[in-house]
Amino acid sequence: MIDLYNFTIKFLRHNGAIAEEKNGALEAVFPADLAKTLKTDEYSDIVFSPDEKNGELMSFDSDLFKKLPKVFNEKGKFSAIKVPSPHIHIDKLKKRITDKIIFQNAVFSAGENEEKAISYLLAFFKFTAFSDERREGVMSILLNEFNLSSARFGLEQLDDLTEIFERPLKNTKKMDNEKILNALCAAPKAIAREELEDFIQSANRRLNRDTKRIHEYYRTLIAETLQFIEKKSLGQKEKANSLNKIQAIETELRWKTDDLITKYNIDIRIDPISFIRIETVAPIFWLTIKRRKLTRLFPLTYNPLLKNFDNLPCESCFNPGNIHWVCDDKAHIICDKCFKTCPKCAKNYCGACHKNRCPKCGFIDNDY
Ligand SMILES: [Zn+2]
Ligand SMILES: [Zn+2]
Ligand SMILES: [Zn+2]
Incomplete structure (x- = not known):
């Protein structure tokens, strides 16, 4: 992860300033516009320690740092990059599928495979929890826009991505925006609760x-x-x-x-910060999932960023997990938590089909 010193150099130069390194500080000459936006002199020294008195302080708490978003404006909120497709041994990978995927109540077989241009959305959210105290933090989620698999994505993993900005790919296969947004709204809730445990x-x-x-x-x-x-x-x-x-x-x-x-x-508020769409070409393995009389084809994707198969998504809560159930009505893939047991009549039901209402007795499970 780039540190604040190097970030500041890159940021200033990218925005037309001259930034010369000098004993851990910077001598900067700002273009007039930038100086105006940051409310600083056109010739300023920038220092990185509060003990340094001769210059403008840059730290995560400093006034100067807090003015940076004004320069980004809308620019930092959405960007797209292309990640080269991985060189992998498809046959070896295919053999690993049966170790990776287990359904609690269904069987599957891995059929055709192909390479597809698909995209991931790397989404950053700020969460704030209010109780008698307050806690906040930043979390990131990597959402597969082709099959809605999601994974936690550590900020340090961004380093792999920073050098590969390119023109976006055309014709990537993805779900429609409504489904992607739905998954993107659902996934952070449980992740924030984990972070706030x-x-x-x-x-x-x-x-x-x-x-x-x-x-x-x-x-x-x-x-x-x-x-x-x-x-x-x-x-x-x-x-x-x-x-x-x-x-x-x-x-x-x-x-x-x-x-x-x-x-x-505890009230938890989640605000989106920014999104990076990552386009790539990934190997896809078509799984045939069988549950009683239902069969369903589902694309298992190999994630070139995480260098592993994506977990199958929970099609109710969209949280990363590796316990999968298959529902009787529509063969949804659901996690342990979303394959519910009604507290009143003990029937099992699918959270994607019925949310939190038992289809047999009508009991509404508000704990969910
Ligand atoms: Zn779930
Ligand atoms: Zn019930
Ligand atoms: Zn279902």
């Missing part, structure tokens, strides 16, 4: 701790009131008052518990 667990721990505390406190109050009723020989009116008091305590306990749940509830 410790944050979510910590909020749950605090919720449990606080709930336990207030329960203990109010239960003690109730026990004391009961003891009071038992010990003293109270008149009817006094007894009724004490029982009312217990009811009031119980109501307050419910309110406090609800307040805690609201306090530690």
Whole structure:
């Protein structure tokens, strides 16, 4: 991954500035437009340490850095690159398919293979989780636009891509945009939850701790009131008052518990940052999937970026995974989580066909 110093040099030169390296700092001459956009002098020194006083500071928190998106404008949001097709031994690869793909409830065979111009969308998202605390981060997803397989994609893997910008390929095969967008909206949710696992667990721990505390406190109050009723020989009116008091305590306990749940509830916001379409020619292996009387052809793709087969997609949540079920109605491929068991009548059903509503008893599973 390119560091901020080298990024700044590239960025300035790309935008028409002169940038000379000088002892870990930069002597820069900005074109008038760029100086104006960045609100800097046309002749400026740029320094990279807050201890350096003579120059404008460039760090991830600096004002100068925060002005850079103005220069990118819309330019950085979408780009396309071409990645050369890999040199691979098709027969060897084909033998590995049976190790790679396992269906829990269906069989398959690998038939024809071919090379196809296909594309991937490398999408970057920012996630922000709000609870009583706040956490944010950036995640990236590589979505196969031909069969909607998805994979996590580490930022460090970008290095392989930075040098290969070229004119885009023509006639790549991909799903229609609506399906791609649908997959792209669904996939980040679960990935953000994975990234935020410790944050979510910590909020749950605090919720449990606080709930336990207030329960203990109010239960003690109730026990004391009961003891009071038992010990003293109270008149009817006094007894009724004490029982009312217990009811009031119980109501307050419910309110406090609800307040805690609201306090530690986690909202996750996901904002798209940028997209890179990666066009390539990849080997495709056509799988014939059989589930009861249904058969379905599905293209298994070899991913030239990850140098491995793509996982089959879950056609409900579009998250990367390697446990696959096949649904009875349309032979959808679905993951363990989306091959659901109804909590009420225990029927298994497909999340892609029925979302979260059991087709047998109509129960809506809001936990999903
Ligand atoms: Zn799923
Ligand atoms: Zn049901
Ligand atoms: Zn289905």
